[in-house]
Amino acid sequence: MMKKIYGNLLIVIMMSSALAGCIKYDTNPDVPWVEPKAVDMSGSGSLKVGFGDDALTTNSTYTWTLSETTMQIDVTVDLDQYVNGDDVIPGGAYEIGNFMLPTATVNEFAGIFVSELDETTFYAVEPDETVVEEMTSYKPGMWVDGEGYSGGWSTSAMFWQWYIWEGKLDKDGDEIGYDYSSEDYGNTTGLLVIGSNPANVAAQAGKTVTSKAKIVAGDVTYDWIVNVTFAGEISQKLEYEGMLVRGMGETAVETGSSYEMVADENGIELTFEVNLQEFIDSEDWQIGGFKADLAAINEYFGSDFEKTTITNFYPVEPDGTAGTAWTSYAPGQWVKADGTATDYSGGAMYWQWYLYEATDYDYDLEGNEGYFLLGANPGNAASLSGESVVSLGKFVVGDKTYNLKVTVNYGEGAVPAENFPDVPLTGAGYPLPYSAGVSGDNQFSWYTDEDGVYIFADIYTPKVIEDGAWEVMGFVINPEELQTAFGIEAGSWDISTFYPVEPDGTAGTAWSSYAPGQWVAADGTAADWSTGAMFWQYQVGGTYYDGHSTEGLLLIGTNPDNIADLGGESVVSKAKFFGKDWIVTVRYHSTYPTSGSGNVGPHTYTWALTETGVNIVANCSAALTDESWNWFGFPLNETYINDYYGINIDELSGTIESGQATNGTDGFYPVSSEGTRLEKWTSYSPGMWFGSDGNAWNWDYKSWGNFWQYYAVTTHDHNIPNLMLFGNFGDVTYNAPGTSGTSRAILNGTLQWNVTINIID
Numbered sequence: 001m002m003k004k005i006y007g008n009l010l011i012v013i014m015m016s017s018a019l020a021g022c023i024k025y026d027t028n029p030d031v032p033w034v035e036p037k038a039v040d041m042s043g044s045g046s047l048k049v050g051f052g053d054d055a056l057t058t059n060s061t062y063t064w065t066l067s068e069t070t071m072q073i074d075v076t077v078d079l080d081q082y083v084n085g086d087d088v089i090p091g092g093a094y095e096i097g098n099f100m101l102p103t104a105t106v107n108e109f110a111g112i113f114v115s116e117l118d119e120t121t122f123y124a125v126e127p128d129e130t131v132v133e134e135m136t137s138y139k140p141g142m143w144v145d146g147e148g149y150s151g152g153w154s155t156s157a158m159f160w161q162w163y164i165w166e167g168k169l170d171k172d173g174d175e176i177g178y179d180y181s182s183e184d185y186g187n188t189t190g191l192l193v194i195g196s197n198p199a200n201v202a203a204q205a206g207k208t209v210t211s212k213a214k215i216v217a218g219d220v221t222y223d224w225i226v227n228v229t230f231a232g233e234i235s236q237k238l239e240y241e242g243m244l245v246r247g248m249g250e251t252a253v254e255t256g257s258s259y260e261m262v263a264d265e266n267g268i269e270l271t272f273e274v275n276l277q278e279f280i281d282s283e284d285w286q287i288g289g290f291k292a293d294l295a296a297i298n299e300y301f302g303s304d305f306e307k308t309t310i311t312n313f314y315p316v317e318p319d320g321t322a323g324t325a326w327t328s329y330a331p332g333q334w335v336k337a338d339g340t341a342t343d344y345s346g347g348a349m350y351w352q353w354y355l356y357e358a359t360d361y362d363y364d365l366e367g368n369e370g371y372f373l374l375g376a377n378p379g380n381a382a383s384l385s386g387e388s389v390v391s392l393g394k395f396v397v398g399d400k401t402y403n404l405k406v407t408v409n410y411g412e413g414a415v416p417a418e419n420f421p422d423v424p425l426t427g428a429g430y431p432l433p434y435s436a437g438v439s440g441d442n443q444f445s446w447y448t449d450e451d452g453v454y455i456f457a458d459i460y461t462p463k464v465i466e467d468g469a470w471e472v473m474g475f476v477i478n479p480e481e482l483q484t485a486f487g488i489e490a491g492s493w494d495i496s497t498f499y500p501v502e503p504d505g506t507a508g509t510a511w512s513s514y515a516p517g518q519w520v521a522a523d524g525t526a527a528d529w530s531t532g533a534m535f536w537q538y539q540v541g542g543t544y545y546d547g548h549s550t551e552g553l554l555l556i557g558t559n560p561d562n563i564a565d566l567g568g569e570s571v572v573s574k575a576k577f578f579g580k581d582w583i584v585t586v587r588y589h590s591t592y593p594t595s596g597s598g599n600v601g602p603h604t605y606t607w608a609l610t611e612t613g614v615n616i617v618a619n620c621s622a623a624l625t626d627e628s629w630n631w632f633g634f635p636l637n638e639t640y641i642n643d644y645y646g647i648n649i650d651e652l653s654g655t656i657e658s659g660q661a662t663n664g665t666d667g668f669y670p671v672s673s674e675g676t677r678l679e680k681w682t683s684y685s686p687g688m689w690f691g692s693d694g695n696a697w698n699w700d701y702k703s704w705g706n707f708w709q710y711y712a713v714t715t716h717d718h719n720i721p722n723l724m725l726f727g728n729f730g731d732v733t734y735n736a737p738g739t740s741g742t743s744r745a746i747l748n749g750t751l752q753w754n755v756t757i758n759i760i761d
Helices: 002-015 079-084 103-110 276-282 294-301 461-467 479-486 638-645
Strands: 042-049 056-067 070-078 095-100 122-125 141-144 158-162 191-195 208-217 220-231 238-246 253-264 267-274 286-291 313-316 332-335 349-353 371-375 388-397 400-410 434-439 442-449 452-460 471-476 498-501 517-520 534-538 553-557 570-577 580-589 595-600 603-609 613-621 630-635 668-671 687-691 705-710 723-728 740-747 751-760
Touching: 056 079, 056 095, 056 103, 070 079, 070 095, 070 103, 070 191, 141 208, 158 208, 158 220, 238 294, 253 276, 253 286, 253 294, 253 371, 267 371, 267 388, 332 388, 349 388, 349 400, 434 471, 434 630, 442 471, 442 479, 442 595, 442 630, 452 461, 452 471, 452 553, 517 570, 534 570, 534 580, 595 630, 603 630, 603 638, 613 630, 613 723, 687 740, 705 751
Parallel strands: 070 220, 267 400, 452 580, 613 751
Antiparallel strands: 042 056, 042 095, 056 070, 095 191, 122 208, 141 158, 158 191, 208 220, 238 253, 238 286, 253 267, 286 371, 313 388, 332 349, 349 371, 388 400, 434 442, 442 452, 471 553, 498 570, 517 534, 534 553, 570 580, 595 603, 603 613, 630 723, 668 740, 687 705, 705 723, 740 751
16 A cells, blocks of 8 residues: 555656655645755765774765666775775775665655565666566675676675665565664664675776666666776785794794784785783793795885895884884884883883894894794783784885884783782881881891882892892882872883982983893992892883783892802992982891891881890880881891791791780790790780780780780781781870880790880980
């Protein structure tokens, strides 16, 4: 019934010039007739790839016209962009592009609702006008060969699809669907997609492929014509792909990382897909390499790469500025994660192309001309899981300049787990962060105050020399803690805000270790690795070194050959950190130390191992003994105690249970001020709550009562082994300057263990 009405309306329209181009759907005499606005019966524009907000505009264009009894779509394809792609459009896809052919306009033109047509009223025809039994693409839509005859996708040159029947059933009873469904993309009605099999278009270069169909509207049959002209020429290019190998020659091993190399009229583009986990596990700096066909590349560009120089083959920064020198073996480049030039310390990626015979590459050059090597600093690459790094360059041949682009896509990789101490004691009796701990035969501490950051380490040199260790210890100074303390973002440093300082106070102009980091000689002057007695490195802003992956890691190390004569001396390295002091002090010990002293801001301490026992003194600043219970702590390495007395303090402490009131053992137990053995420790064992008279108190006794705890066996409140911690009940009114008390214990049956707390101004 609907088709009959449309057909009658069309006859009326054709007979009446007064109603030309218009249809009066409303026949209610009570509603005044309003002449509709004229509808544009043509359109044009550029095809898009994709749909909605993510659509990209191509160089291919379209026009459509609705005239008399013809509906015609003309598309001109930028053949080179379609086949080869560019920076905007990827090449080699089946879709050339799409545009909206508005159904409302077609409805108005033909006097029908095109969505109500079916395969009997909208059908394809061959070039000789014979009817195609069934449309060969999404309906209504067709695949046709170079001559316009219907065919399948594998042999055809062009297809079109018009999105007007989504969800309807075709004549076989199957639901009609499209690549861009309304469920995923919203209203796609009217989208007309043009495409091709990219493998078949080369033969169509310069030709026009035409597909025809018929639309029957009542008594009128319209011609539906789709012309696709494949314009331009497909630029020739060289393409290579394969798997990277690590090493060269007979010993080369294939990796799980792959490469693709394309040389075209724009230049050379290399894309690497890196098996990041494999690379991390290799603990190598080489990801892999491949042998490029240098002869074919030279022939393609008319170049002679073996004779290029920095003037006609040079690096380029991400902003387009030309570099003046290669940062890896030439031609080759180290770049950061953002693509800017750097050295190996900050490099997220490097490449080297073996072109120059005079260059001393990482591998022997003979017989390997054209080899392309890819690598990275594994410590920096470990944090780039799922990310891409790009290095740019340019090369000149005659009067033409070509681009070089090296893209490294890092796959998924597990960042190596590291267990460096990371327990700042912010607010524990001291308003700014500090921490402490032990690392084998060595120990460390650090704190901040309003003037800066202060780092201390005690290093046992015989073990370092024996092991040949260059990296001695590491611990975390959390950048967020520094930001809280100073109101600055620690990862935002550069050489103007974080720079080395010589012992005489003059500013250095460059870091001599991984930046920010410094090698210094025994007198604290800047040195390199060959003469340095100490180095430190601080990892911030996602820039990691030597395979590490911990943000905020402070590493301390040395050249083992340069510390044999250091016994008890301190080596000091200075820097300025956003106007604050940054001072690293390393004390070298040729034997295990038997005494020490230090400070955490205004709190000071001493400890000494004597023939009669262990004496520990904490001088706690009354101004900073607050309600936080824990005032401050310092490391006391049990290795030093065990070596001096020939004991094992862990065994003497017995089986330690978490909590208070744990019984002492015969090897380590508390005593009263008169020397009488007490039944239990009154704080975490070994540890005591005690008063100014030296006797034990309960933790909640409302009098002058302080405590000490030694984390020799269990880490208790803080995950810091060998921490000597001091505190009080949390009421500062009991801590007047001049107050003092000493807690006593017995170690190994006869040794005194004395802990004195003095409250000072």
